[in-house]
Amino acid sequence: MGLGALLGQEFRSLAGLPIVNVPGCAPNGDAFIEALSHVFLALGGLVPLDLDELGRPRWLYSEPTALRTVRRAETEPALGQSQHASCPVPERGWINRVGGCVRVGGGCNGCTRPDFPDGPLSIIAAG
Amino acid sequence: MCLENLPIAFDETGKARLEEAGSFAVAPPAANGAGPSTNGRTREFNIDPVTRVAGALAFHTRLDDERGVVTEAHSHAVQFRGYELILKGRNPLDAIDISSRACGVCGGVHSTCAAMALEMTSGVAPPPLAIAARNLAASAEFVYDHCLHLFLLAGPDYSEAMVRQTEPSLWERAQRTAAARGAVHGLQAIADIMKGLNPLSGALYREALGATRSGREIVSLILGKYPHPSTILPAGLGVALDQALLNQVLARIVALRDYVKRVVAIWEDLVEFFYEASPRYREVGARRANLLTTGMWDDPEAYDADYLNADRWGRRRLSTPGAVVDGELRTVSLNQVDLGIEEFVDHSFYEDWTGGSFLPASAPDGSPLSPYHPWNKETVPRPESRSWKERYSWSTAPRWDRQPMESGPLARQWVTAVAGLVDTEFVRSGDGALEILIPAGHLPETIIEWRVPEVANALERNRARAVQVAYSLATAYSSLLQALDYLREGETAMSAPFEVGDGVGVGFWEGGRGILTHHCKVEDGRLANYQIVTPSTWMASPRDPWAAPGPYEEAVMNTPLLEETHRSGEFSGIDILRAIRSFDPCLPCTVHMHSGAGTLVRDATTCACGQE
Numbered sequence: 114m115g116l117g118a119l120l121g122q123e124f125r126s127l128a129g130l131p132i133v134n135v136p137g138c139a140p141n142g143d144a145f146i147e148a149l150s151h152v153f154l155a156l157g158g159l160v161p162l163d164l165d166e167l168g169r170p171r172w173l174y175s176e177p178t179a180l181r182t183v184r185r186a187e188t189e190p191a192l193g194q195s196q197h198a199s200c201p202v203p204e205r206g207w208i209n210r211v212g213g214c215v216r217v218g219g220g221c222n223g224c225t226r227p228d229f230p231d232g233p234l235s236i237i238a239a240g
Numbered sequence: 241m242c243l244e245n246l247p248i249a250f251d252e253t254g255k256a257r258l259e260e261a262g263s264f265a266v267a268p269p270a271a272n273g274a275g276p277s278t279n280g281r282t283r284e285f286n287i288d289p290v291t292r293v294a295g296a297l298a299f300h301t302r303l304d305d306e307r308g309v310v311t312e313a314h315s316h317a318v319q320f321r322g323y324e325l326i327l328k329g330r331n332p333l334d335a336i337d338i339s340s341r342a343c344g345v346c347g348g349v350h351s352t353c354a355a356m357a358l359e360m361t362s363g364v365a366p367p368p369l370a371i372a373a374r375n376l377a378a379s380a381e382f383v384y385d386h387c388l389h390l391f392l393l394a395g396p397d398y399s400e401a402m403v404r405q406t407e408p409s410l411w412e413r414a415q416r417t418a419a420a421r422g423a424v425h426g427l428q429a430i431a432d433i434m435k436g437l438n439p440l441s442g443a444l445y446r447e448a449l450g451a452t453r454s455g456r457e458i459v460s461l462i463l464g465k466y467p468h469p470s471t472i473l474p475a476g477l478g479v480a481l482d483q484a485l486l487n488q489v490l491a492r493i494v495a496l497r498d499y500v501k502r503v504v505a506i507w508e509d510l511v512e513f514f515y516e517a518s519p520r521y522r523e524v525g526a527r528r529a530n531l532l533t534t535g536m537w538d539d540p541e542a543y544d545a546d547y548l549n550a551d552r553w554g555r556r557r558l559s560t561p562g563a564v565v566d567g568e569l570r571t572v573s574l575n576q577v578d579l580g581i582e583e584f585v586d587h588s589f590y591e592d593w594t595g596g597s598f599l600p601a602s603a604p605d606g607s608p609l610s611p612y613h614p615w616n617k618e619t620v621p622r623p624e625s626r627s628w629k630e631r632y633s634w635s636t637a638p639r640w641d642r643q644p645m646e647s648g649p650l651a652r653q654w655v656t657a658v659a660g661l662v663d664t665e666f667v668r669s670g671d672g673a674l675e676i677l678i679p680a681g682h683l684p685e686t687i688i689e690w691r692v693p694e695v696a697n698a699l700e701r702n703r704a705r706a707v708q709v710a711y712s713l714a715t716a717y718s719s720l721l722q723a724l725d726y727l728r729e730g731e732t733a734m735s736a737p738f739e740v741g742d743g744v745g746v747g748f749w750e751g752g753r754g755i756l757t758h759h760c761k762v763e764d765g766r767l768a769n770y771q772i773v774t775p776s777t778w779m780a781s782p783r784d785p786w787a788a789p790g791p792y793e794e795a796v797m798n799t800p801l802l803e804e805t806h807r808s809g810e811f812s813g814i815d816i817l818r819a820i821r822s823f824d825p826c827l828p829c830t831v832h833m834h835s836g837a838g839t840l841v842r843d844a845t846t847c848a849c850g851q852e
């Protein structure tokens with residue numbers, strides 16, 4: 114997944130940084146900026162670079178998110194729980210703390226998952 | 241007659257039939273005229289921007305510096321996208337999520353278009369509140385999208401940083417010219433507007449960034465996520481729409497009231513300044529007024545997802561569907577818009593699919609369909625090396641009644657203004673004019689007027705796009721009021737029972753930059769065919785079987801080289817860039833410009849052109 118598949122997991126930039134993965138389709142803008150500022154702070158020696166084993170900012174993408182029941186009404190009677198993704202959007206919203214996939218009642222298609230889009234794509238089209 | 245070049249006739253009731261002895265056969269291409277000038281005084285000039293809508297887009301031109309004209313232009317989509325092949329055989333519901341990825345700029349329009357195609361296939365429309373919410377999200381998306389283009393993508397072409405370098409005398413003039421609408425936008429001279437447009441640092445540039453954020457917040461509140469939404473369903477919208485959520489939307493609409501008035505005033509002043517400086521700016525990006533739109537924003541009381549009624553619900557849209565050929569309105573019927581569409585691949589990297597035993601299908605209402613119509617199309621890639629005379633693009637050549645058509649805000653407003661079918665509290669149309677009412681904020685209540693221009697050119701496309709920001713905000717506001725009414729009346733359903741059914745369907749929706757159609761065929765519960773025609777495919781199209789250039793190509797060939805430095809090594813190609821960018825070709829960040837020898841002379845990004 115990510116650039117590591119192309120450059121190799123051992124890749125280091127000239128500044129000595131590993132690949133930092135901010136997953137999502139598209140990656141959430143607020144989370145991206147937060148990740149970027151974290152990298153700058155780490156470069157400045159102010160905080161240790163805090164990435165998980167997939168190179169993702171740990172505090173944003175490592176906790177499995179408790180996704181709320183998807184509200185897709187009668188169109189998909191068989192669906193209850195959305196699939197699992199580790200993603201800050203259900204909790205924080207999409208932009209400036211508003212919106213956000215399952216937060217407003219929509220579905221999660223797991224766009225931050227390492228196997229996206231090859232895994233089960235859409236909850237409404239699973240199987 | 242609505243369709244002059246296709247063998248389809250209509251009776252008094254509007255029913256289509258194949259003309260007697262009519263044929264869709266394509267006559268051999270006409271002889272290619274005089275061909276490009278080869279007197280040795282022309283030189284090649286290649287522009288290689290990257291677009292998101294149609295994959296990467298490059299542009300090849302041949303310039304005659306002595307005469308200041310473009311003698312040859314080829315629009316070249318350099319990437320195969322293949323969404324149609326990805327979707328084939330899949331669960332039809334996947335189309336909503338997958339087709340969305342066709343574009344990272346037009347948030348939600350592909351998903352919505354896919355949902356509508358499935359609604360037609362199954363014959364189920366969403367409840368009224370969901371339709372109003374869909375309109376609300378789409379109009380807010382346009383506010384975001386058009387501001388982004390006007391100030392972040394096209395704006396830098398008119399900024400101090402650019403004009404100083406490409407047209408120094410114009411910059412002098414701008415400093416001496418007072419802005420006529422300074423009382424509205426607060427800037428004294430035209431030069432102040434140009435300074436505001438400076439990439440990254442200009443006040444207008446930065447303010448637009450903020451406005452796009454508000455637009456995205458509204459979209460995210462309703463569609464969950466941007467650009468790829470998470471709430472779009474066939475026959476509904478998966479969002480818990482209540483008064484609290486609508487209040488959050490309302491606050492953002494209210495905050496944009498004055499901004500849209502200023503956006504219009506800024507672009508009106510800029511356009512007039514260029515016209516007054518030289519009438520030749522009317523020729524930049526000019527082409528025949530061939531315009532196509534499916535219209536958008538459905539009347540919740542009229543839309544029933546039925547092809548047989550598309551004429552009726554199409555006319556009730558808040559932006560009218562229709563086709564204009566050579567400045568003349570040919571139709572406002574959504575069915576006729578659809579019947580006129582064909583895609584040709586004679587100059588594209590695809591196989592013709594019509595050979596052999598091909599039997600064209602007819603439309604759901606029995607109308608004859610061309611074998612080149614999207615419902616009959618099959619995507620068969622045929623990669624080969626590029627030749628400007630033969631095949632040179634991954635874009636197909638869509639045509640309406642065998643004419644190259646442009647679309648976008650200019651087309652939407654032109655058709656709506658001439659048809660005169662839209663008459664709401666906030667938008668009036670008729671006699672070739674629009675009146676858009678924007679309520680009072682700090683600035684007084686304002687009626688923004690727009691008239692069909694004399695010519696379709698780069699500046700008019702930008703002016704129309706600025707007016708479209710106001711049109712879209714007015715539509716967002718009226719959709720919101722409508723949604724509140726439904727809530728009050730207890731019509732709170734957001735979705736209708738839906739099951740995938742076999743059959744054919746089409747979604748007619750628009751992206752910010754123009755017409756979008758998704759044609760699908762479902763067999764045994766799977767997608768047997770899925771055909772997407774995007775606005776950039778229409779406009780970036782290569783030549784057709786009759787050797788007629790696509791809209792970008794035509795506009796560039798009509799563009800005079802007015803740039804003051806055009807004979808020196810400083811040549812930037814600004815007139816050509818303004819011509820292409822006026823179509824909003826979804827340029828993301830990088831534009832690499834090459835001079836004749838293929839050496840990189842400058843590396844300009846749309847975020848900072850002129851500020852190397």
Ligand code: SF4
Nearest residue numbers: 200214221222224225
């Ligand atoms: S909640 Fe799901 S769909 Fe939304 S951003 Fe996170 S992973 Fe992607």
